[in-house]
Amino acid sequence: MNRPFFPGNGALVTRPVQSRADLAAFIGLPGRLHRDDPHWVEPLHAERRDHLSAKNPVFAHLDWQAWIAWSGATPVGRISAQVDRLHRQWHGPDTGHFGMLAAVDDPAVFEALLASAEHWLLERGARRITGPFSLTINQESGLLVEGFDRPPAVMMGHGQPWYGARIEALGYRPATDLLAYWMRTDELHFPPPLRRLMERWRDRVRIRPLDRRRFAAEMRLLRDIFNDAWADNWGFVPFTAEEFEALGDHLRLLVPDDLLYIAEVDGEPGAFIVALPNLNEAIAPLQGRLLPLGWLRLLWALKVRGLRTARVPLMGVRQAHQRSRLGSALALYLIEALKPPFVRRGLQALEMSWILEGNRGMRNILEHIGAYPYKRYRVYEKRL
Numbered sequence: 551m552n553r554p555f556f557p558g559n560g561a562l563v564t565r566p567v568q569s570r571a572d573l574a575a576f577i578g579l580p581g582r583l584h585r586d587d588p589h590w591v592e593p594l595h596a597e598r599r600d601h602l603s604a605k606n607p608v609f610a611h612l613d614w615q616a617w618i619a620w621s622g623a624t625p626v627g628r629i630s631a632q633v634d635r636l637h638r639q640w641h642g643p644d645t646g647h648f649g650m651l652a653a654v655d656d657p658a659v660f661e662a663l664l665a666s667a668e669h670w671l672l673e674r675g676a677r678r679i680t681g682p683f684s685l686t687i688n689q690e691s692g693l694l695v696e697g698f699d700r701p702p703a704v705m706m707g708h709g710q711p712w713y714g715a716r717i718e719a720l721g722y723r724p725a726t727d728l729l730a731y732w733m734r735t736d737e738l739h740f741p742p743p744l745r746r747l748m749e750r751w752r753d754r755v756r757i758r759p760l761d762r763r764r765f766a767a768e769m770r771l772l773r774d775i776f777n778d779a780w781a782d783n784w785g786f787v788p789f790t791a792e793e794f795e796a797l798g799d800h801l802r803l804l805v806p807d808d809l810l811y812i813a814e815v816d817g818e819p820g821a822f823i824v825a826l827p828n829l830n831e832a833i834a835p836l837q838g839r840l841l842p843l844g845w846l847r848l849l850w851a852l853k854v855r856g857l858r859t860a861r862v863p864l865m866g867v868r869q870a871h872q873r874s875r876l877g878s879a880l881a882l883y884l885i886e887a888l889k890p891p892f893v894r895r896g897l898q899a900l901e902m903s904w905i906l907e908g909n910r911g912m913r914n915i916l917e918h919i920g921a922y923p924y925k926r927y928r929v930y931e932k933r934l
Contacts, residue, residue, distance in 0.1 A: 562626070564662045567616040573602065575625050576616055580652040581838060582625075583710065589701040590708060591830045592838035601685075607792035608686055611636040613674070616650065617666045619659050627653030627660070631667035632685050633674050637787045646676025646934075649684040651693070651713065660716040672934055680725055680785070680931045682707075687785045688793070691904065692728045692927025693717070700924060703861040703901040704829045706730065707927065717930055725931035726784050729913070730903035733921035735892045740919055744882060751879045756817075757887050760810045762802075769798035771812070772822050772864070779821075779866030784906060785929070804829070808891035809860070813880045820871050823884035824864040825892075825900065827857045860892070861901040873911070881915055 567576050577598045584590035600606065602616075612634045619627035630650040638645055648667045653659045671679055684690040684707070694702075694709045702708040740748065760768050773794040780786050789797070801810070801824065809825040865884070871877035892900070902921060905912055913923075 562619060562621055562658055562662055564617050564619045564627075564666045566666075567618060572618065573599065573616075576618055576628050576650075577602075578838070579618070579625050579628050583652055583654065584708075589699065591701050591834045592836070594833060594836070594840060595838045596840060598838075601689075606685075607790065607796050608689070610790065610792060612685060614685060615670050617663060619653065619662050626656065627651075627663050629653075629663040629667050630685065631670045632683065633671065633676065634686060634787065636790070637686070637785075640787060641785070642678070644675060644677040646671035646674065646679045647683050647686075648679060648681035649690075651682050651717075652709065653713075653716075655710070655712045655716075657716060657719065661720060664717070664720050668932075668934055677934050678931065679934055680929055682930075687787055688789060692929050695727075695926050695928045697730070697925030701830060701834065702925075703730070703859070703903065704826060704833075705861070705863055706901075706903060706925075714928060720932075722930040722932045725929045727907040728904035728927040728929065729907055729923045730901055730925035730927070731905060731913075731916045731921040732924040733900045733902065733916070733919070735889060735898055735900065737920040738885075738889055740882065740886065744915075744918060747875060748879050748882050748886070751815075751876055754816055755880065755883055756814045757811050757883050758814065759807050760812065762807065765798070765802060766795075768812075769794055769801075771819055772824075772866075775819060775822055775868055776864060776866040778868050779872070781869065784908075801826075806891070806895075808894075809888065811884055811887045813883055815871065815876070815880070821867040821877075821880040821884060822865065823862060823888065825860045825862050825888050827897070828859040828861055828901070829857070831857045831859065856896055858897060859899045859901065860897050861903060863903070865902075878911065878915060881912065882919070885915075885919065 567573055577595050581592045612632055614630055614632040616628065616630040618625050628650060629648060632647045632649060634647065648664065651663070653663060668679065682693050690705060690707045692707065693713055694707055695714050698711055773789050773791070777788040805824060805826055811823050812819050813821040867877050867880050871880055888900070902916060904927060
């Protein structure tokens with residue numbers, strides 16, 4: 551892959567994002583860096599503006615600042631720094647994060663960007679920094695370190711191959727890896743031992759779709775299951791009610807009824823799965839813009855041509871069932887429930903992401919039914 555560099559006509563300067571013009575440059579920079587990358591998918595600029603605006607309920611507990619590195623009048627890098635008060639409640643009062651990193655392949659640019667983020671975090675009491683998160687672990691997480699030869703799925707990141715080495719040269723070390731698994735619909739299978747496990751619990755487990763007549767209550771239920779299921783995972787931060795309500799607004803519009811299932815054990819909800827059509831297929835040709843005709847192309851891709859892949863961004867099994875055969879069976883039932891609608895809708899493949907590298911239980915399940923890891927995202931850490 552070519553390494554783009556945009557030579558400026560002046561000294562390297564890092565300045566905070568303060569104006570609308572700064573924000574536009576911040577949002578547009580990754581597209582310039584990836585202009586020769588055939589696998590890059592430019593996020594919709596309008597969606598990125600909303601993500602970084604007061605519309606995002608995460609800002610009820612998160613403070614942040616962004617910077618752009620300039621070489622003369624040319625932007626050559628960007629970064630954000632975040633202090634998440636909810637994260638500090640769970641993991642200590644000295645935590646901080648960086649995110650939204652993008653830069654040309656120049657060590658001076660990386661040094662300037664990370665120095666700006668670290669200084670800002672130090673002033674706010676951070677002594678442990680992790681990232682990248684854009685903006686929290688419940689949004690885009692980790693730095694792509696393997697799998698640059700395939701485009702990212704919806705709400706997953708896609709950086710440049712040199713980022714990891716540049717970050718590590720500044721004292722950052724791997725904290726944990728997050729894996730994305732790929733599974734073809736026609737290769738999904740359940741070997742006899744797994745079938746026997748599933749049959750063992752059939753009379754106690756009911757798989758049902760979302761009840762849209764009770765949508766708000768169903769969203770509260772999914773949030774409760776997710777926060778319980780993930781509470782012991784690395785870096786966990788619970789979804790707030792406001793965040794999950796906003797997420798529910800997107801799910802209502804984007805996820806068909808037959809791509810969201812809840813598993814009940816003896817009548818009690820114990821697990822769920824959400825498959826989101828991979829909107830990046832439709833967004834890729836738009837180069838980040840809905841105007842003047844991008845929205846028509848997007849609607850045509852979604853409603854007429856249809857999409858061919860999907861991603862599972864949300865899945866959870868209550869802790870009461872984890873580390874048990876029943877917990878494994880619940881995950882299998884939910885994945886099995888997706889296959890018929892995938893076939894009906896012409897969805898040919900599914901990304902399961904992200905999965906903690908140390909989650910051997912879930913990884914074993916996926917690898918036994920035909921999935922394989924095809925992308926790796928790394929979270930880095932540093933003591934300040």
